Amino acid sequence: MNTYRNLIDDIKHNGLISKPRGQEVKELLFKDLTVTDHETIINSKFRNTLNNNTPEGKYLRAEFVWYMSGYMSPDYIIRFGKMWDKLRNPYNAEDDTSYDFKILANKVNSNYGYHVFWKPVTEIQLFKYGLTRSQDNSPFTYVVKTLRRDISSRQAIIQYTLPNIYVDDVKDFTCTQNQHFLVREGLLYNLVHIRSSDAVKGLTFDIPWWDIVGQFVARALNVNYNTMLIHIGSAHYYERDYDLIDNMLKDDNIKWNKLILRDNNILFKNAYSVYDKVHKYFMNTYPESKQEIVVLLVPVLDKLDNINNSETDFEYIVSAYLNMVMAFVYLATQYNIENDLCEQFNNEFFDSMFEIT
Numbered sequence: 001m002n003t004y005r006n007l008i009d010d011i012k013h014n015g016l017i018s019k020p021r022g023q024e025v026k027e028l029l030f031k032d033l034t035v036t037d038h039e040t041i042i043n044s045k046f047r048n049t050l051n052n053n054t055p056e057g058k059y060l061r062a063e064f065v066w067y068m069s070g071y072m073s074p075d076y077i078i079r080f081g082k083m084w085d086k087l088r089n090p091y092n093a094e095d096d097t098s099y100d101f102k103i104l105a106n107k108v109n110s111n112y113g114y115h116v117f118w119k120p121v122t123e124i125q126l127f128k129y130g131l132t133r134s135q136d137n138s139p140f141t142y143v144v145k146t147l148r149r150d151i152s153s154r155q156a157i158i159q160y161t162l163p164n165i166y167v168d169d170v171k172d173f174t175c176t177q178n179q180h181f182l183v184r185e186g187l188l189y190n191l192v193h194i195r196s197s198d199a200v201k202g203l204t205f206d207i208p209w210w211d212i213v214g215q216f217v218a219r220a221l222n223v224n225y226n227t228m229l230i231h232i233g234s235a236h237y238y239e240r241d242y243d244l245i246d247n248m249l250k251d252d253n254i255k256w257n258k259l260i261l262r263d264n265n266i267l268f269k270n271a272y273s274v275y276d277k278v279h280k281y282f283m284n285t286y287p288e289s290k291q292e293i294v295v296l297l298v299p300v301l302d303k304l305d306n307i308n309n310s311e312t313d314f315e316y317i318v319s320a321y322l323n324m325v326m327a328f329v330y331l332a333t334q335y336n337i338e339n340d341l342c343e344q345f346n347n348e349f350f351d352s353m354f355e356i357t
């Protein structure tokens with residue numbers, strides 16, 4: 001069950017009018033949304049993330065790849081969503097006191113994959129001391145360890161915000177605040193808190209991502225997972241989308257397809273297959289950079305070769321994908337490879353991990 005239709009219908013008929021930053025929105029406050037059965041891929045003739053040839057479908061897959069890479073630079077994702085270029089953090093060369101950590105200047109704050117898989121739980125250290133990125137102390141790892149230690153814990157939380165966003169002139173003020181995971185009677189509950197949610201341009205991409213993270217946590221813990229509860233501070237849509245909302249509410253065939261994480265054995269097999277394609281393309285196309293390519297891709301094989309049917313297998317698989325996607329996004333950006341080829345690899349990564357039913 002996905003109650004998205006009820007949400008947009010409620011906003012349309014009961015929403016208040018407000019004008020943040022001078023842009024009219026219709027808005028409801030303190031709204032809840034329930035998603036079950038992994039029904040997270042919208043399938044409508046007016047908005048469709050199911051089809052990888054629609055603008056929304058292409059963007060969903062590109063955003064997933066960018067998230068998994070953990071790069072806070074938007075250089076890759078702006079190929080598919082130009083708005084990210086306008087959301088870069090400010091930097092004043094004459095007065096850099098407006099940003100304590102220069103490393104974030106000209107980057108964005110809302111690469112959700114960075115907040116889940118790449119940043120240290122004590123994130124301040126990364127920016128203060130310039131530590132190398134690692135998945136060993138990531139929020140995802142913290143959540144899994146916490147629930148393995150105490151399956152009834154209420155402390156398994158992934159934070160999506162950075163201290164640095166609370167300064168003037170920041171355009172990318174992260175919307176998702178946190179995901180809170182609770183296991184009760186053998187079932188994982190995925191509780192999402194988001195301060196502000198565009199029901200059109202944001203929520204239809206956020207719902208799949210939050211559920212993907214939920215499926216990852218459930219697989220790592222070997223527990224069942226079916227329910228995602230989303231709490232929205234401001235649920236809204238913009239004046240520019242009024243007609244689109246009307247059309248979607250009139251679409252009797254609108255539905256939500258399921259995005260399902262593949263079995264470990266298939267993930268393992270597919271990871272090797274996609275690795276070979278990435279490795280072959282870059283080695284054949286840029287032989288002069290052979291050493292750099294090898295260095296970037298070695299961690300992928302290291303992770304896959306360590307799989308031995310243990311309870312940590314899934315984490316090794318995820319780690320292999322993270323390293324592979326990170327290497328791909330870096331190399332694709334470094335060599336400015338064609339958008340069509342990026343789309344092809346976006347589909348490879350996405351389809352190798354998930355099945356849509």
